[in-house]
Amino acid sequence: MQIKFILGNEAVVEGALSAGCTFFSGYPITPSSEIAEAMSRELPLRDGVFLQMEDEIGAMGVIVGASLTGRKVLTATSGPGFSLKQEILGYASFTEIPCVVVNVQRGGPSTGLPTMASQSDFQQARWGTHGDHPIIVLSPSSVQECFDYTVKAFNLSEKYRTPVIFLMDEVVGHLREKVSIYDSSEIEVEDRAKPTVPPEQYHVYGDGKELVPPLASFGSGYRFHMTGLAHNTLGLPASDPGNVVGFITRIHEKIEKNLDDIIIHKEFFMDDSEIVLVTFGSTTRSAISAAELLREKHSIKAGVLQLVTVWPYPYHLIEKLNNKKKIVVPEMNLGQMRGEVEKVITDKKILGVNRIDGNMITPDEIIEKILKG
Amino acid sequence: MKNVVLNYLRKEMPLPNVWCPGCGHGIILTAIVRAISKMGWSKDEVVLVSGIGCSSRAPAYLDFNTIHTLHGRAIPFATGIKLGNPDLKVIVITGDGDGSAIGGNHFIHACRRNIDINIILFNNNIYGMTGGQFSPTTPNLANTVTTPFGNFDQPFDISKLAIAAGATFVAKSTAFHANLLEQYIVKALEHKGISFVEAITQCPTCFGRRNQFKDATSMMKWLKEHSITKSKFDKLMEEDPGSIGKDDIVTGIFTDRNDLPEYIEQYRNKVQELLTQEKKHGK
Numbered sequence: 001m002q003i004k005f006i007l008g009n010e011a012v013v014e015g016a017l018s019a020g021c022t023f024f025s026g027y028p029i030t031p032s033s034e035i036a037e038a039m040s041r042e043l044p045l046r047d048g049v050f051l052q053m054e055d056e057i058g059a060m061g062v063i064v065g066a067s068l069t070g071r072k073v074l075t076a077t078s079g080p081g082f083s084l085k086q087e088i089l090g091y092a093s094f095t096e097i098p099c100v101v102v103n104v105q106r107g108g109p110s111t112g113l114p115t116m117a118s119q120s121d122f123q124q125a126r127w128g129t130h131g132d133h134p135i136i137v138l139s140p141s142s143v144q145e146c147f148d149y150t151v152k153a154f155n156l157s158e159k160y161r162t163p164v165i166f167l168m169d170e171v172v173g174h175l176r177e178k179v180s181i182y183d184s185s186e187i188e189v190e191d192r193a194k195p196t197v198p199p200e201q202y203h204v205y206g207d208g209k210e211l212v213p214p215l216a217s218f219g220s221g222y223r224f225h226m227t228g229l230a231h232n233t234l235g236l237p238a239s240d241p242g243n244v245v246g247f248i249t250r251i252h253e254k255i256e257k258n259l260d261d262i263i264i265h266k267e268f269f270m271d272d273s274e275i276v277l278v279t280f281g282s283t284t285r286s287a288i289s290a291a292e293l294l295r296e297k298h299s300i301k302a303g304v305l306q307l308v309t310v311w312p313y314p315y316h317l318i319e320k321l322n323n324k325k326k327i328v329v330p331e332m333n334l335g336q337m338r339g340e341v342e343k344v345i346t347d348k349k350i351l352g353v354n355r356i357d358g359n360m361i362t363p364d365e366i367i368e369k370i371l372k373g
Numbered sequence: 374m375k376n377v378v379l380n381y382l383r384k385e386m387p388l389p390n391v392w393c394p395g396c397g398h399g400i401i402l403t404a405i406v407r408a409i410s411k412m413g414w415s416k417d418e419v420v421l422v423s424g425i426g427c428s429s430r431a432p433a434y435l436d437f438n439t440i441h442t443l444h445g446r447a448i449p450f451a452t453g454i455k456l457g458n459p460d461l462k463v464i465v466i467t468g469d470g471d472g473s474a475i476g477g478n479h480f481i482h483a484c485r486r487n488i489d490i491n492i493i494l495f496n497n498n499i500y501g502m503t504g505g506q507f508s509p510t511t512p513n514l515a516n517t518v519t520t521p522f523g524n525f526d527q528p529f530d531i532s533k534l535a536i537a538a539g540a541t542f543v544a545k546s547t548a549f550h551a552n553l554l555e556q557y558i559v560k561a562l563e564h565k566g567i568s569f570v571e572a573i574t575q576c577p578t579c580f581g582r583r584n585q586f587k588d589a590t591s592m593m594k595w596l597k598e599h600s601i602t603k604s605k606f607d608k609l610m611e612e613d614p615g616s617i618g619k620d621d622i623v624t625g626i627f628t629d630r631n632d633l634p635e636y637i638e639q640y641r642n643k644v645q646e647l648l649t650q651e652k653k654h655g656k
Contacts, residue, residue, distance in 0.1 A: 045648065065449065065453025066454065068440065070457070088443060219420070223437060225440070
């Protein structure tokens with residue numbers, strides 16, 4: 001273990017390397033650029049590959065291709081670049097190719113606020129690519145969490161054969177904090193399951209029932225086909241309705257049936273709380289301060305429920321808040337996560353604290369909104 | 374004589390294939406398979422990567438490591454596969470729309486980057502899979518479903534584009550000249566660095582019938598009659614440039630050079646050099 005004082009973006013690189021990532025491709029974009037810059041220094045000397053591509057789509061294609069050779073792969077982007085990633089994110093989700101995609105959110109829409117903070121890609125992270133597809137999205141609130149949950153992002157990606165989105169924001173990306181860096185021998189590292197059957201019996205999508213079928217690498221002697229068309233267990237195009245239904249159901253079930261393993265959350269002052277702040281990302285930091293101040297200065301029992309896994313959305317955790325007096329959702333957007341809370345808490349108004357000017361929500365803003373009602 | 378292609382067909386793929394009667398794609402695919410066979414490569418070390426379109430359906434029929442990616446994106450996927458495992462022989466199969474329109478940016482950058490992958494582009498001058506819309510290689514004033522009054526675009530010469538972008542091997546042939554095409558593909562596969570082979574082919578269904586070709590045979594005859602070799606073209610340019618038709622297809626190997634470093638080799642050498650230096654300095 002090493003103690004470092006680094007940026008959130010740099011902690012992502014440390015986490016990726018400890019998790020076994022040996023391949024990065026990206027395209028310059030603020031505020032994620034430090035990730036590519038650090039990877040370009042680190043990877044080549046570790047027998048890894050760094051490639052800057054001609055555009056965001058190209059970089060995404062490169063990492064998904066490289067993942068098929070057995071590499072653990074990463075790309076990082078922001079704002080408009082995340083829009084461009086969506087095409088191949090859908091492909092990776094449907095063909096079940098592991099990869100980790102970092103989005104250091106900045107103000108949008110469009111080119112928006114390139115160097116300022118935002119959490120307005122919350123829904124895009126879930127629904128940015130077309131079609132019904134499963135996805136896992138993790139969101140860190142500190143530099144330590146950038147390290148810890150980048151490792152987790154790789155582990156989940158490998159374990160469930162799925163893209164994982166690491167949804168940061170500019171505050172966390174450019175925050176410099178003390179962080180404990182562990183090397184791969186000190187942490188749990190998951191590698192994708194490889195086939196154990198002889199090549200002639202191998203189906204890249206298993207028997208159609210197995211939730212996460214083993215994935216062979218190109219060149220390993222297991223020859224198979226992959227396509228973004230609806231496909232059968234051999235990976236060959238197959239559009240008959242029964243097959244399609246079974247396939248799409250399975251790729252959703254592999255996530256939905258493992259929520260206990262996938263969903264990570266943290267609770268602060270929740271035990272006796274009457275008011276709960278539901279948060280993700282850097283807003284959690286202001287929410288924790290606000291809860292402390294509400295307790296100290298206003299004798300209001302406030303608690304914080306921080307969602308680290310934001311997709312699949314932990315509705316079951318929100319349901320448990322039904323008996324609380326008030327639920328508050330501070331987020332740097334116009335209420336993208338509040339809508340998810342409102343899906344399960346229908347008998348009371350959910351209070352939103354929203355900011356869209358590129359600046360962070362302060363503890364005072366949260367307190368003021370709560371005191372006003 | 375047994376058809377060598379049969380050794381490479383993926384038995385689980387249902388036949389007949391998706392291509393229309395008279396389509397030239399099968400001829401090009403056969404040339405590719407024969408060329409791979411001549412290289413003596415094992416099925417396990419070959420990767421075929423395609424985008425979207427008629428040509429891009431080819432890899433699924435063959436018993437290699439195969440991947441049918443997204444429209445225009447075959448080259449990025451192939452680049453990742455090659456960099457991920459440089460021992461693999463990576464061949465991109467693409468079309469005129471896939472490779473020079475939606476994937477055009479990836480194409481020119483792959484040409485300049487000089488990674489050792491092979492790109493084979495089936496150019497049938499049309500978007501066949503979607504029903505016959507004009508592509509970047511559809512001739513000026515040709516009729517297509519989206520140029521009902523004739524095509525007002527000027528066509529790309531994709532081989533020239535590849536040369537200008539810095540590709541180190543560029544050749545062109547046609548579905549009529551199948552044996553020559555196969556020879557060019559062999560040379561492309563042997564080449565170290567990026568190689569590009571353009572294969573002009575006929576689409577009787579979507580292009581021919583809207584442009585006064587009565588059938589596939591007449592289109593192949595046209596390919597035969599309108600193709601001139603590069604050496605003949607160069608000679609005519611000096612002696613009788615007026616005799617060269619504006620739609621004539623110049624075939625041949627246009628570029629075959631080894632003066633640029635192959636990307637992966639340069640990358641590896643540099644890393645090796647740095648690691649040796651670090652060792653020396655006891656780092």
